[in-house]
Amino acid sequence: MQTFFQTLFTGLSDGAVYGSLALALVLIYKATEVINFAQGEMAMFTTYIAWALMDHGAAWKWWAFFATLAIAFLGGAAIQQTLIRPLERASVLTAVMATIALLVILNGLAGWIWSPQLQFFPSPFPTSSWDVGGVHIAKQDVGTFGIVMACVLVLWLFFRFTKLGLAMRAGALNPAAARLMGVRTSWLLALGWGFAAALGAVSGMMVAPTIFLTPNMMQAVLIYAFAAAVLGGLESPVGAVAGGLALGVLLNMLGQYVHPVTTELRLPVALAILLVVLLIKPAGLFGRVVVRRV
């Protein structure tokens, strides 16, 4: 039973990281129908910026964390305005290709600037753990989960309760109608990319202490995020986070209790889940049926 709970907490912590990156994918997909393949590399790149701000990973600094979020936000908005906006009139596939180009560019650029070798990335949390009735709960896991969920909550409050958040939802549902109400949709899309980039930066900074910082570190995480987003239904922000948590827990449980599923098999299992969901329930677990009357 102790093992079960320890595995559960590690799973939730992993899952929070997958979920936040999945949510970033969903934010952009809902607004533009573009799958942003560069989401992982954007997260990696901003994590390097955090690393540079923290004196090359000497020690965790909270100001650097928030500065990185701001830089990521501005960077994401800038990418939308310079790279994605000119492709508005082209097909969605063109924009998707542009994000793949961006993936390769950012990956190469990071290796060129910071060298491709492994770097240590500091954690804001101690390596110790709490002992709750014999169950060892790592502070690292709780902290990661808490920070990611706090970011998700802030984002949810923004979309739910602010005028700008409402306009972004309306613009995603029916851009033409939103523009007729005076909504400058192009700027709201930049805002959406900014939020997605900042959320990605959170996932990057949270995962880097456990897997080390390299230009390729987010590639596996992005695959998990894709699986989580598809599991949640691609259109559903709640589904993306829930999908991420479910995937994190599932992968850790499989690793713990089903011995053939070793670390090497984690990624194939995640992809198998993605395929199975696509085959059985293409709308995902949280895919909504929209009620409409003419």
Added chain:
Amino acid sequence: MGSYPLMAALLELSDVSARYGQVAALHGVTLTVNEGEVVSLLGANGAGKTTTLRAVSGTVRRSGSVVLNGKRLGRVTPESVARAGVAHVPEGRGIFAELTVWENLRMGGYMLRRPDFQSALAYFPWLQERRNQQAGTLSGGEQQMLALARAFLARPRLLMLDEPSLGLAPLVTREVFRVISDLNEKEGLAVLVVEQNAAVALGVAHRGYVLETGSIVLEGTADELRTNDAVRSAYLGY
């Protein structure tokens, strides 16, 4: 009702043309909507009624000049036209089906710092009780009313309506036009309304234009159009 020589022109289209790709939809349309006036745009399917509204709101590329309140609408994006004071209820009403009634109304007041929900809802009291309902689950007539309320919340100078009667039962249509007439009379709101249902439209309009294959072929007061033989046989059916 006669003409209104003393009234100031609110919207003036001169020689406006528009095309969809290679297909021309409007050929040099010239029309005027005066302050406080209801003008109806009649015509068959494909005559260019919808395109005329879209040429004003910037949702189709156009040539020619559109002047609103003495100012030429130069850079035409839908959001800039909306901010200049034109509320366009498009074909299909443009309701955000997945949002609640209240969220739709809040979107109507998006451009205003403090939208006046109270006075707008006075014309649509029932919306108050339905505020938390998903807008897509309203009936067609209710959705049309919501679209009207939402457009009015932006406090526009000019309200443009595209086929408000489309798909509605006659009784509901009458109710929708009663509200349109109310907004015009009590708030002085100028309305440009596109309709296939000429009888209903001419009932509330002061003046009207008849479009045929992208050109205006007839204009006059509502009374003149109602008694015009060509209009009677083509659009009123008697």
